[in-house]
Amino acid sequence: MATDAQRFEAATNSSWFLEQDDRNRLQAYLKHIDYLLPNERIMAAPSAGEGNMNLTLRVFTDRRHFILKQSRPWVAKFPDIPAPVERIHVERDFLMSISRDRFLESHSPELLRADSANYVLLMEDVGDASDLSAIYREGETLAEQDLKTLTTYAATLHQLCPMGYPENRPLRELNHAHIFDLPFRPDNGFPLEAIHPGLADVARPFQHDQRLRNRATALGERYLSPGPCLLHGDYYPGSFLRIDDRLTIIDAEFSFCGTPEFDLGVLRAHLLLAQTPPPLLEVIRREYTPVTQDFSWELVEDFCNVEIMRRLIGIAQLPLELSLEERQQMLERARAGLV
Numbered sequence: 001m002a003t004d005a006q007r008f009e010a011a012t013n014s015s016w017f018l019e020q021d022d023r024n025r026l027q028a029y030l031k032h033i034d035y036l037l038p039n040e041r042i043m044a045a046p047s048a049g050e051g052n053m054n055l056t057l058r059v060f061t062d063r064r065h066f067i068l069k070q071s072r073p074w075v076a077k078f079p080d081i082p083a084p085v086e087r088i089h090v091e092r093d094f095l096m097s098i099s100r101d102r103f104l105e106s107h108s109p110e111l112l113r114a115d116s117a118n119y120v121l122l123m124e125d126v127g128d129a130s131d132l133s134a135i136y137r138e139g140e141t142l143a144e145q146d147l148k149t150l151t152t153y154a155a156t157l158h159q160l161c162p163m164g165y166p167e168n169r170p171l172r173e174l175n176h177a178h179i180f181d182l183p184f185r186p187d188n189g190f191p192l193e194a195i196h197p198g199l200a201d202v203a204r205p206f207q208h209d210q211r212l213r214n215r216a217t218a219l220g221e222r223y224l225s226p227g228p229c230l231l232h233g234d235y236y237p238g239s240f241l242r243i244d245d246r247l248t249i250i251d252a253e254f255s256f257c258g259t260p261e262f263d264l265g266v267l268r269a270h271l272l273l274a275q276t277p278p279p280l281l282e283v284i285r286r287e288y289t290p291v292t293q294d295f296s297w298e299l300v301e302d303f304c305n306v307e308i309m310r311r312l313i314g315i316a317q318l319p320l321e322l323s324l325e326e327r328q329q330m331l332e333r334a335r336a337g338l339v
Contacts, residue, residue, distance in 0.1 A: 004017065004072075004079070005017035007073070007074075008072060008073065011073040011085060012073065012085055012118075012119060014117060014118045014119065016029050016032070016118040016120075018055060018057075018068070018070050018120070019055070020045060020046070020047055020055065020057055023042050023044075023045055026042055026045055026057075026059065026068070027041070027042050029118075029120075030042070030059075033113070033115055033118075033120075035113060035122065036061070037063055040061050040062060040063050041061060041062050042059060042060070042061050043060045043061060043062055044058075044059075044060045045057045045058065045059045045060070045068070046058055048067055048069075048125075049131065050238075051076070051077075051238075051251065052075060052076065052077040052078070052316070053071070053075055053076055053077070053083065053087070053251075053253065054069050054070060054071045054072065054076050054088070054253075055068075055069065055070045055071075055072070055076060056068070056069045057069075058125055059125075065125045066112060066122055066123065066124065066125050067109065067121075067122065067123040067124065067125050068120065068121075068122055069088065069091075069120065069121045069122075069123065070088070070118070070119055070120045070121075071083075071085050071086075071087050071088040071119045071253070072085060072119075073085040078315075081174075082174075083171065083174055084170035084171050084174070085119050086119075086170070087168070087171045087253040087254075088119045088120070088121055088253065089114075089116060089119075089166065090166050090168045090171070090252070090253050090254075090255055090256075091121060091251070091252050091253040091255070092111065092114045092116075092121055093162075093165060093166055093255075094230075094232075094252035094253075094255045095108060095109070095110075095111040095121075095123075095252070096111065097160060097162045097165065097230065098157065098160070099111070101156060101160070103152070103153070103156050104153065104156055104157060107149065107153055107246075107247055107248055107249055108248060108249055108250075108252075109123040109124040109125075109126060109248060109250060110123065110124035111123055111124075112124060126241060126243050126246065126248045127243040127244075128243070129241040129242060129243035129248065130241070130242060131237060131238050131239070131240055131241055131242075132146070132237035132238075132240040132241075132242060133237050133238055133318070133319060135237055135270075135271075135274040135276070136237070136273065136274045136318055136319050136320050136321065137319075137321055138275075138321045140274070141274070141276055141277065141280065142237075142271065142274070142276060142280065144280060144283060146240075146242070146247055147271075147280060147283045147284070147287075148283060148287050149247050150235075150240065150247070150249075150267065151267075151283060151284050151287040151288050152287060153249055154232070154235065154260070154263050154264060154267070154288065155287070155288050155289050155291070157229075157230055157231070157232060157263075158229035158230065158231070158260040158263070158291045159229070159291050160229070160230040161228055161229055161230050161257045162230065165230065165256070165257050166256070167226070167256060167257075168233075168254070168255065168256040169224075171253065171254060172223070172224060172233075172254070172256060173224070175233070175234075175254060176220050176223055176224055178310065178314055178315060178316060179220070179223070179306060179307065179310045179314070180216045180217065180219060180220030180223065180306060180310075181216070181217070181220065182314065182315070183207075183309060183310040183313050183314035184206065184207055184209070184212060184213045184216050184309075185207060185213075186204065186207040186208060188207075188315075190313070190314065190315050192313060195317055196324060196327070197324070198324045199312075199313070199324065199327065202313075202324060202327060202328045202331065203312075203313040203331075206309065206313060206331060206335060207313070209335070209339075211339045212335055212338060212339055215302075215338045215339055216306055216309075216338070219302055219303060219306055222259055222262075222299070223258065223259075223262055223303075225258065225259070226257060226258065227257055227258035227259040227260070228257065228291075228292055229257060229258065229259070229260040229291060229292065230255065230256075230257055231255055231256055231257070231258050231259075231260065231262055231263050232249065232252055232254070232255055232263055233252065233253075233254030233255045233256055233258075233262075233263070234251055234252075234253075234254040234266070235249075235263040235264075235266045235267050236266055236267065236269075236270045237270055237274070238251075239251045239252075259299070260290070260291065260292065260295065261295065261296060261297075261299040261300045261302075261303055262303050264284060264288065264300045264303075265299070265300045265301065265302065265303025265304040265306075265307060266303065266304070266307050267284065268281065268284060268300060268301075268304040269303075269304040269305070269307035269308045269311070270307070270311075270318075271284075272304070272308060272330070273308060273311060273312075273318060273320060273322075273330070285297065301337060302337070302338060304334075304337075305334040305335070305337040305338045306334075306338065308330060308331075308334040309331055309334045309335070312327050312330060312331055313331065
């Protein structure tokens with residue numbers, strides 16, 4: 001059986017398959033691309049969080065620190081799931097596109113180096129930051145100022161659609177399957193019972209609901225259709241970092257030019273999953289200025305409901321502190337909003 005390094009080289013023509021536990025290899029790679037200063041040595045390279053898609057390391061040398069991110073032709077957390085390795089180029093293009101806007105740039109990591117041949121980005125390390133996944137815990141909530149910043153970031157981003165921006169179709173098709181299709185299929189093979197006892201039984205009626213599946217299919221077609229706005233594409237708490245008073249948005253590999261309602265629907269869905277107080281939810285509608293004439297808050301709600309359902313009965317689970325009954329109630333409310 002081929003090793004991961006051999007699989008990587010066969011798919012990419014690159015012999016630089018990087019791993020967290022091989023500091024000597026990292027040292028050699030960074031020297032190979034002429035990124036290290038004379039006599040600069042790597043001291044440590046721990047994982048930079050719990051991301052699903054890529055190898056992401058915080059590299060500490062005896063002079064500085066930075067983020068190293070390498071994509072694979074598969075999902076890092078699920079090596080049996082193929083994924084387009086070119087997604088790293090999309091994130092590169094996103095960071096380059098927003099660098100022209102002072103507000104977006106101030107809430108995004110700086111791109112230091114892009115090595116397209118080896119599917120690597122080197123980026124600013126914003127510090128010992130944690131993402132906002134803590135809001136899923138009971139008693140935690142997103143600060144109003146943070147939500148205002150996130151809404152303003154989305155509104156500012158949606159004013160952009162750079163000429164020739166990548167369609168990102170292969171990664172969007174993978175995302176599409178896991179949002180709009182597989183969670184609503186009874187034969188998807190997801191280990192729901194292992195995720196939460198009783199969840200497989202709760203999911204079954206939704207997996208056999210043809211009207212619900214038809215609605216999800218229609219929304220999936222909207223997601224895959226081109227649109228006038230640059231989207232982040234994965235706008236949820238795992239993509240938001242907090243360090244002191246700075247909020248940084250990361251992981252834009254799912255970005256594309258599409259319908260802006262998708263980003264807002266995903267954001268709203270995760271606030272609901274985190275049981276955010278209703279008055280705080282209104283910040284999005286109050287602070288967001290639509291940039292398209294046909295913008296629809298109803299479509300935002302539709303994308304929100306699909307995202308809720310796929311996070312509860314799909315493979316991309318969250319650290320939710322919800323009982324089985326609470327999960328079922330959220331699923332029923334989301335379904336009612338869709339059909």
